[in-house]
Amino acid sequence: MHRFSISDIKPGAAVHMIGIGGISMSGLSGMLLDAGYKVTGSDAKTSPIIDELIDKGAEIAIGQSADNIKSPDLVCYTAAIAQDNPELVRARELGVPVIERAELLGAVMELYRYPIAVAGTHGKTTTTSMLSLVLLAAETDPTILVGGELPEIGGNYRIGKKDYLPFEACEYVESFLHFRPFLSIITNVEEDHLDYFSDINHIISSFQKFASLTSPEGGIIVCYDDKNACKVVQNSQQKIMYYSYEDEKADYYAKNITISDEGYPKFDIMQGERKVLSLQMHVAGRHNILNALAVTAAGEFLKIDRRAIKRGLEMFKGTKRRFEKIGFYHGAALVDDYAHHPTEIKTTLASAKKMPYDRVVLAFQPHTYTRTKALLDDFAEVLPMADKVLIADIYAAREKYDGSIHACDLAAKIPGCVYINDLEAMTQYLKKELREGDLFISMGAGDICKVAYALRDAEDAEK
Numbered sequence: 001m002h003r004f005s006i007s008d009i010k011p012g013a014a015v016h017m018i019g020i021g022g023i024s025m026s027g028l029s030g031m032l033l034d035a036g037y038k039v040t041g042s043d044a045k046t047s048p049i050i051d052e053l054i055d056k057g058a059e060i061a062i063g064q065s066a067d068n069i070k071s072p073d074l075v076c077y078t079a080a081i082a083q084d085n086p087e088l089v090r091a092r093e094l095g096v097p098v099i100e101r102a103e104l105l106g107a108v109m110e111l112y113r114y115p116i117a118v119a120g121t122h123g124k125t126t127t128t129s130m131l132s133l134v135l136l137a138a139e140t141d142p143t144i145l146v147g148g149e150l151p152e153i154g155g156n157y158r159i160g161k162k163d164y165l166p167f168e169a170c171e172y173v174e175s176f177l178h179f180r181p182f183l184s185i186i187t188n189v190e191e192d193h194l195d196y197f198s199d200i201n202h203i204i205s206s207f208q209k210f211a212s213l214t215s216p217e218g219g220i221i222v223c224y225d226d227k228n229a230c231k232v233v234q235n236s237q238q239k240i241m242y243y244s245y246e247d248e249k250a251d252y253y254a255k256n257i258t259i260s261d262e263g264y265p266k267f268d269i270m271q272g273e274r275k276v277l278s279l280q281m282h283v284a285g286r287h288n289i290l291n292a293l294a295v296t297a298a299g300e301f302l303k304i305d306r307r308a309i310k311r312g313l314e315m316f317k318g319t320k321r322r323f324e325k326i327g328f329y330h331g332a333a334l335v336d337d338y339a340h341h342p343t344e345i346k347t348t349l350a351s352a353k354k355m356p357y358d359r360v361v362l363a364f365q366p367h368t369y370t371r372t373k374a375l376l377d378d379f380a381e382v383l384p385m386a387d388k389v390l391i392a393d394i395y396a397a398r399e400k401y402d403g404s405i406h407a408c409d410l411a412a413k414i415p416g417c418v419y420i421n422d423l424e425a426m427t428q429y430l431k432k433e434l435r436e437g438d439l440f441i442s443m444g445a446g447d448i449c450k451v452a453y454a455l456r457d458a459e460d461a462e463k
Contacts, residue, residue, distance in 0.1 A: 003106075004099060004103050004106070004107050004178075005107050005110065006108060006111060009037070009073070009074060009107070010073065011036060013037055013038070013073040013074060014037070014071070014072045014073050014074075015032055015037050015038070015039055015040070015073065015074045015075075015076060016039075016041060016042075016068070016070075016072035016075045016076070016091070017029050017039060017040070017041035017076050017077075018041070018042060018064065018075065018078070018081050018085060018087050019042075019043055019078045019080060019081055020039075020050065020060055021041075021043035021044075021046075021047050021049050021060075023147050023148070023156050024078065024101055024105070024145070024147065025041075025076070025078055025101055026049045026156065026157065027146075027156055027157030028076070028101060028105050028108065028145075029041060029053055030053065030056065030157050030159050031143065031145075031157075031159065032108065033053075033056050033057055034143075034159045035108065035111060039053070039058040039059070040061075040070070040072065041053075041058060041061070042060065042061040042062070042064045042065075042068045043060065043064075044062075045062060049155065049156070052155070064085060064086060065086055065087070066087060066090035068087055069087050069090040069091050069094065069096070072091070073097070074098075074099060074104075075088070075091040075096050075098045076098075076099050076100070076101055077098065077100060078100070078101045079100065079101070079172065079175070079398075101175075102170075102175035102176070102178040102179070103178045105178065105179070106178035109165060109179060109181075111162050112143065112163070112164075113163045113164075114165065114302065115165045115167065115179065115180070115181045115182055115183075116131065116164065116165065116166045116181060116182065116183045116184075116185070116298065116302075117168075117169035117179055117181035117183070117185070117210075117214075118131065118166065118167070118168055118169060118185045119168075119170075119171065119184060119185065119186050119187070119210060120187030120188045120189065120229070121171075121187075121188050121189055121192050121341065121343070122187060122188055122190070122341060122343055122344050122347075123188065123287060123291055124147060124168040124169070124187065125147045125148040125168060125319055125322060126283075126287075126288065126291050126318075127185060127291045127294055127295060128147070128166050128167065129146050129148070129150045129316065129319050130291055130292060130295045130312070130313055131185075131295045131298055132144045132152075132153070132158075132166050133152060133312035133313070133316050134295055134304060134309050134312030134313060135164050135166065135304070135312070136152070136153075137308040137309075137315065138299075138304045138305060138312070140160075140161070140163060141160040141161045141163070142158070142161070142163070142164035142165065142166060143157075143158060143159055143161065143162065143164070143165050144157055144160070144165075145157050145166070145167035146167075146168065146319070147168045147170075148319040148320050148321060148322065148338070149320035149321075150320075151317075151319075151320075152315070164302075169181070169210065171193065171203070171206060171207065173193075173196050174196075174206050174209075176210045177209055177210060177213065179210075179213060180213050180214075181213070181214050181215065181218065182214070182215045182217070183214070183215075183218045183219055183220075183221070183301060183302070184214045184218070184220045184221070185220075185221045185222075185294050185298060186207065186211065186220065186221070186233070187223055187229070187290070187291070187294060188223055188228070188343075189203060189204060189228035189229045189231075189232060190203075190228065190341070190343055191203065191374070191375070192341055193371075194370050194374040194375075195368065195370035195399065200228065203228075204228055204231055207228075207229075207232040208235075211232050211233055211236050211238070212236065214236075214238050215238075216237065216238060218238065219238055219239035219240065219241055220233055220236060220238050220239070220241070221241045221242075221294055221297045221301070222240060222242055223243060223294070224243060224247055224249070224250035225245055225247065230242075241301065243290065243293035243294050243297050244293070245286060245290060245293075248270070248272075251271060252269060252270070252271055252276070252293050252297045253269075253270050253293070254267045254268070254269060254270070254289050254293060255267065255269075255270045255275075256268045257289065259354065261356060262284070262355070263284035263285070263351055263354050263355045264280070264282055264283065264284055265279075265281050265284070265285075266278075266279065266280045266281070267289060269292070271300075276296060276306065277296070277306050277309060277310045279310060279313055279314060280314055281313065281316075282314065282315075282318075283318050283323070284351045284354075284355070285348070285350070285351035286347070286351075287347045292313050295312075295313060299312075321336055321337065321449065322337065323335055323337050323348060324336045324337070326452045326453060326455075326456050327455075327456035327459065327460075328459060329430075329440070329459045330434060330435070330436060330459065331435065331436025331437065332434040332435060332436065332437070332439070332440050333357065333438070333439045333440065334440050334455055334456055335439065335440065335441045335442075335452070336442045336443075336449045336452045336453075337441055337442070337443045338443075339443050340366075340367040340443075340444050340445040341371070341375070342375055342378035342379055342381070342382045345364070345383065345443065346382040346385065348441070348443070349362070349382065349385040349386055352386075352439055353385065355439060357437060357438060357439035358435075358437035359387040359388060359435075359437070359439070360385075360386045360387050360438075360439050360441065361386065361387065361430070361434060361438050361439070361440045361441070362386035362389050362390065362440075362441050362443060363390040363391075363426060363430070363441070363443065363451050364383060364389065364390070364392070364444055364448070365391075365392040365394075365395050365443070365444030365445075365446045365447075365448035366379070366391070366392075366394040366395065366407060366410060367397060367446055368394070368395070368399050369399050369401065369402065370399060372394050372405050372407075372409075373405040376405070376410060376413070377413075380410060380413035380414055384414055384415065386441070388416070388418075389414050389417045389418070390417070390418045390420055390426060390430075391408075391410055391411040391417055391418070391419045391420075392420065392421070392423060392426060392448055393407045393421050394407050395444060395446025395447065395448075397445075397446070407419060407421070423447070423448070423450050423451055423454075427455060427458075430451065430455060431455070440452065440455070
């Protein structure tokens with residue numbers, strides 16, 4: 001089977017991007033423009049990301065219509081685009097080559113010397129962002145693709161030189177099998193995306209295929225504390241580097257860990273008996289210690305100056321929707337977080353509970369019916385870590401409701417939980433519930449963030 005290559009696109013070709021305003025599609029479009037291709041596209045609504053692409057030379061239509069397909073040489077779409085999308089249908093009618101986003105991204109990566117893939121069930125955005133700041137601190141002028149908004153680059157992507165390319169490698173529908181990274185990081189491997197994968201063994205097998213695509217001249221950085229991640233690389237031919245929270249058998253591990261009143265860790269990164277560097281982080285949580293260890297291993301492998309590694313990691317203050325501080329409402333701190341898997345929720349709540357707040361109040365929006373149904377008991381086990389739990393309706397995303405699971409099924413398993421089906425009603429409820437000294441977290445991968453912002457705006461309106 002022919003693997004799509006950058007050589008399959010003639011120089012200066014016209015590429016049409018369906019859903020160009022998405023996090024991944026916009027970054028890829030920026031890379032195409034930088035490489036000299038003509039970019040057109042469409043999206044359901046406008047956004048600052050679309051405005052930026054227009055400023056860079058892209059021609060973008062708002063609203064999707066068959067008429068938007070003029071005479072492109074190639075049409076690209078994301079997994080979120082339905083097969084009956086009018087632009088996709090028209091392209092096929094005209095015989096225009098059609099390609100999925102990950103396949104085109106894999107081809108464009110051939111232009112870069114050191115593509116660095118960050119894979120794993122959790123932590124991809126944060127780890128990619130940390131690595132990006134390290135490469136910026138080292139003045140390597142990297143091109144960056146991140147699955148969230150990183151304040152230091154003013155968005156979700158940055159176009160730099162064609163040397164270093166840190167990017168997220170998502171396992172959903174095995175998109176990451178289109179990539180050929182020089183260096184790979186695998187943060188963890190757990191059950192998720194069970195609307196595609198059959199079980200954990202299917203997921204591990206997929207990650208094994210991904211790992212095998214890493215360059216033999218490069219290497220794979222793996223979390224030693226995650227047994228499934230270790231299974232992925234047990235037969236790998238590439239150089240393997242392990243990192244661990246505290247296990248000295250790993251190549252890199254943390255030592256002398258202390259936590260500030262704000263919840264921020266300070267620790268030494270060790271390699272055997274040798275101290276590599278000391279870090280004072282500005283993000284909380286055990287998971288961020290692990291992320292910093294992975295990035296340090298990557299920096300060392302890439303021969304980045306240790307002072308730049310330290311500077312980049314200490315510069316990192318989080319990305320949008322990753323324990324993002326939104327503001328206050330009547331003395332209650334407002335935070336928004338993207339966590340939508342039980343392990344992510346557990347990690348976030350464990351960090352929150354160590355902070356100096358009287359109560360942790362959580363509004364959780366389950367994401368997709370398949371995930372909620374498959375991991376129902378796991379969600380019910382971790383959500384009560386918060387002192388007060390509110391459950392919103394399931395955010396369907398790409399799925400259709402089949403009647404087999406409802407948010408009420410989850411709420412019923414959590415003592416004292418309140419189910420509220422409307423985000424505006426939830427906001428009104430919280431205006432009465434929240435009090436000074438609380439930490440409120442809006443959590444989920446859908447639009448639950450609207451609640452935290454509505455509370456903040458209500459506070460501002462009262463001033």
